[in-house]
Amino acid sequence: MSPLIEVTHPRGIYLPEADLWLDPHFGGKRAFISHAHSDHVARHEMTFCSEVTRDLMKTRYGYKSEGEMRVLPMREVVEWEGWELRLLPAGHIIGSAMLHLTRKADGATLLYTGDYKLRQGLSSERCELLHADTLIMECTFGLPQFTFPPxxxxxxxxxxxxxxxxxxxxxxxxxxxxxxxxxxxxxxxxxxxxxxxxxxxxxxxxxxxxxxxxxxxxxxxxxxxxxxxxxxxxxxxxxxxxxxxxxxxxxxxxxxxxxxxxxxxxxxxxxxxxPLSDHADYPELIETVEEVKPRRVWLVHGSTREFAADLRLRGFEAWTLEKADQLELTLQSASPVVRPALEKSADDWGEGSFAQWAAACAQTAEVASRLKKVEVLAGLLKSLPSEDELPLAARFSSGSTGDTPLNTGWSLLKRALIELSAVNEVEYRTISRSQADTGRTAFLVLQRAALSPTPCSLSNVAALFDQLRKAGSQMERVTLIKTRLQHLTAAAGSWLVRL
Ligand SMILES: [Zn+2]
The missing domain is CATH 3.40.50.10890 (Rossmann fold)
Incomplete structure (x- = not known):
């Protein structure tokens, strides 16, 4: 496998091997300008851009012939100093382009998106993506809450x-x-x-x-x-x-x-x-990464840290390019690549019927077909060690903990999670905001706690729920939840929190 093309960020995005800046805010030697929004336009000694962007720079920003303007045609491969360059429509505004580079020596590829969107606009070309080993992408709207209506x-x-x-x-x-x-x-x-x-x-x-x-x-x-x-x-x-x-x-x-x-x-x-935007929304950002299938993703603009953590959870190597990121580094060292639930082995879930139940829930969440979901649940019910647990499994699967409420709000769960792990309030909030899902937040936080899993059955959990109902104070409830979570794996614990 060829080594990845080096990407740095001294003052802007820079490819040292090609001596090329990507959308720098300042005048430089050689640069690519993805589109004609004023925050992307600057005077360089030599500029690569699309024809429309060049025309707009001349007519709208008065750029004359101070520097060399090299217009690249859309979709065509242009050879340059040991590289193959190719522009692709970015769908952001008229003339906006992505830059695809291939290092001719070994075929390593890189795609830089600039600002883009996958939705078809009325005044811009439809975006076209191409596989690349390295993907540098914007993620202005990199949080799940940013899902635009049609x-x-x-x-x-x-x-x-x-x-x-x-x-x-x-x-x-x-x-x-x-x-x-x-x-x-x-x-x-x-x-x-x-x-x-x-x-x-x-x-x-x-x-x-x-x-x-x-x-x-x-x-x-x-x-x-x-x-x-x-x-x-x-x-x-x-x-x-x-x-x-x-x-x-x-x-x-x-x-x-x-x-x-x-x-x-x-x-x-x-x-x-x-909510009308020229940028990709959260589902489009995910779709982009899945389609480009990069070995490494560099993120710029917007929720870069949160989106990087999200991508890692999906099994991609992803980093924020603009700022050093303490939280990401600790998350990374705790768990190099966090895989989706389906790929977890039995070790990830722990022992006992509760762990089995949690693994089955994760599996049903991953499959789309109703028939498959039923199949998974049927398999679980058949494998339970005791018939007494059947009603519990059924009740928990429907999202119910019993007839009376537990009085364990999210703030109480949050306290238990923070006390159990080394995560501080700020980090917790960052993780929580990046996930917008209590279970996934709990999973990431629990990964940073010192857990000592022991077998746990559905009856054990039902007993915990009874204790929580009887508990006299919030403090007592926090302790009960903390103790149980400490003796579950992070994956199983995240499903207890969901429940
Ligand atoms: Zn723009």
Whole structure:
């Protein structure tokens, strides 16, 4: 197996063997620019980019011939200094590209995504992925909470907002970036037939890319005196501008993936907020890694630590590239690669019927088919050592601990987990946020505790639940849970927590 292409991050993403920077924020010697968003554009001695990105840099940012601009065609292999370079559409905005490199000496490959999304946009090409040994990817929305609804559904909500505001005699103001989001909304509004007015920056950008886009609605430059009856399109930075404030009847809506964060509408101080984004959401990020099948993943932007931990749990070697990461290193040393539940051996579960039950639960969670789930559970019931345990297995499998509640809230479980492991509050929160699943959080935390598993039956657990119901104080409950978890494996313990 050929050695992986070296990736470093001195001030930005740098490939030392090729002496090439990837989207650096500062002027450098040789760089690849993935797309024409202003935070990716800088002057370099030599620049690789797509044709559209080059044109936008010239027309919009005034880049003339100070440095050499090398346009790479999409999908075609270009040879360069012992490397094969290939651009792939990134689906982020018009002209956005991923860079695929092959080291000709031994065939080692690398894919750099830049900003991207897998969903088909209205104003950008569909993203295309290619296998690579090393994957450098953005993970702006690398937490499970960022699962966007279908684009058509969001666009329908935006159009409804515009329609209703107009019907009420108001002026709808949609806020989105001048390049990318603005054209995306324009294309969507083309279908609805509303007259549109745009801010100057959106006007200029749209005119620059208009020949490359499909059908656009009639749009005109913003004029406050004539704004009534129009849908307004402004960049987010102008959402609270004087011009907008003067239009007393306007209602504002922000279009951003951050809409899925609790309290986003209040933070952006808008009337409505819709999850329309140019970036990949969490399921798309996972899909990307599964499709590229890399040996190593480097993460940049956003929830890099949490997403790295998540990928490792799925069996990928993944690291954050931008910052040294203490937590990841400790997690890594505790367990080099955490495999999904199905691949765990019997050692991972421990002994006794409770461990058997937990392993069966993990297995049913992994398989999609109902028939297979039933098969797994039937196998478990048949293998139980005592008939007395059948009703317990059935009850626990339905998620019930008994007729009366246990009074063990999540905060109590958290206390038990923290006291049992070496994890501090901050680390706990980081793990918890990255998982958004109590069982998986418990599994990662328990891996860092000194456990001494002993056989545990379903009856033992039922007895624990009785003790918890009778316990006089929270302290007593914490101790009971701690003691039980200490004598289970991390995997089995995580299923006790789920229960
Ligand atoms: Zn971008």
């Amino acid at each position: 684009t058509a559904q969001v666009v329908a909500q935006v159009l409804k907002f515009a329609q209703e505001t107009l019907e009420d005699g108001g002026i709808p103001v949609l806020l989105g970036y001048s390049l990318g989001k603005a054209q995306e909304i324009l294309c969507a509004l083309a279908e609805a037939g509303h007259p549109v007015m745009v801010h100057k920056s959106i006007w200029d950008m749209t005119r620059a890319v208009a020949p490359l886009l499909g059908k656009l609605p009639d749009y005109r430059l913003f004029d406050a005196a004539l704004a009534a009856g129009h849908v307004l399109l402004f960049p987010p930075s102008n959402g609270r501008s004087i011009a907008i404030k003067k239009l007393k009847v306007c209602r504002t809506a922000m279009l951003t993936g951050w809409a899925l964060q609790p309290g986003a509408r209040f933070r952006y101080q808008v009337d409505e907020i819709f």
